[in-house]
Amino acid sequence: EDQVTQSPEALRLQEGESSSLNCSYTVSGLRGLFWYRQDPGKGPEFLFTLYSAGEEKEKERLKATLTKKESFLHITAPKPEDSATYLCAVPSGNTGKLIFGQGTTLQVKP
Amino acid sequence: DVKVTQSSRYLVKRTGEKVFLECVQDMDHENMFWYRQDPGLGLRLIYFSYDVKMKEKGDIPEGYSVSREKKERFSLILESASTNQTSMYLCASSLGRGTGQYFGPGTRLTVT
Numbered sequence: 323e324d325q326v327t328q329s330p331e332a333l334r335l336q337e338g339e340s341s342s343l344n345c346s347y348t349v350s351g352l353r354g355l356f357w358y359r360q361d362p363g364k365g366p367e368f369l370f371t372l373y374s375a376g377e378e379k380e381k382e383r384l385k386a387t388l389t390k391k392e393s394f395l396h397i398t399a400p401k402p403e404d405s406a407t408y409l410c411a412v413p414s415g416n417t418g419k420l421i422f423g424q425g426t427t428l429q430v431k432p
Numbered sequence: 433d434v435k436v437t438q439s440s441r442y443l444v445k446r447t448g449e450k451v452f453l454e455c456v457q458d459m460d461h462e463n464m465f466w467y468r469q470d471p472g473l474g475l476r477l478i479y480f481s482y483d484v485k486m487k488e489k490g491d492i493p494e495g496y497s498v499s500r501e502k503k504e505r506f507s508l509i510l511e512s513a514s515t516n517q518t519s520m521y522l523c524a525s526s527l528g529r530g531t532g533q534y535f536g537p538g539t540r541l542t543v544t
Contacts (some may be wrong), residue, residue: 356532365436365522365535366475409475413530418463418482419490420533422475
């Protein structure tokens with residue numbers, strides 16, 4: 323069964339303290355992995371798409387990487403405005419459905 | 433930029449009422465989706481559609497129906513709202529099967 327697991331569930335950082343969020347997946351034939359950011363009370367915002375092991379994508383203080391079993395979202399020198407829930411997802415089979423992880427809630431304190 | 437809009441940000445309805453949630457996307461995407469999101473349960477897929485007049489059941493379709501009469505519009509219908517349908521409802525669209533989905537701002541529905 324296709325599955326996505328994110329860790330940790332919650333992460334508290336001081337401003338400027340770099341860290342990484344993990345997304346482990348089990349899927350037959352990976353056809354992409356997606357990262358989203360979600361602010362409270364809003365819809366998820368699309369961040370990155372990764373398609374193959376070794377691929378990396380960057381946006382401001384965020385960098386997403388992909389291996390054959392997991393993806394990492396690295397946050398370098400975070401700021402309070404980076405506080406949000408980060409979700410990852412993978413396509414399941416040929417249906418077009420996405421399997422979402424439960425998310426990591428990041429809090430960055432000034 | 434892809435834009436997905438939802439008809440209401442907040443909605444309050446009474447038990448037994450028929451509720452319509454509307455979603456419109458402006459990027460000519462083939463696929464559209466309806467999710468609900470609840471604390472501790474994450475995103476759960478209700479229904480999705482690959483094409484006009486087509487619909488597929490997601491993981492939790494009970495108590496819901498959908499309509500897709502035009503490519504850009506996907507409606508979620510609660511035939512008889514119940515309190516356990518109080519939730520955040522999110523619409524999404526994607527260009528192709530298995531591609532990234534773009535979400536709308538969400539509708540916070542409260543059923544009293």
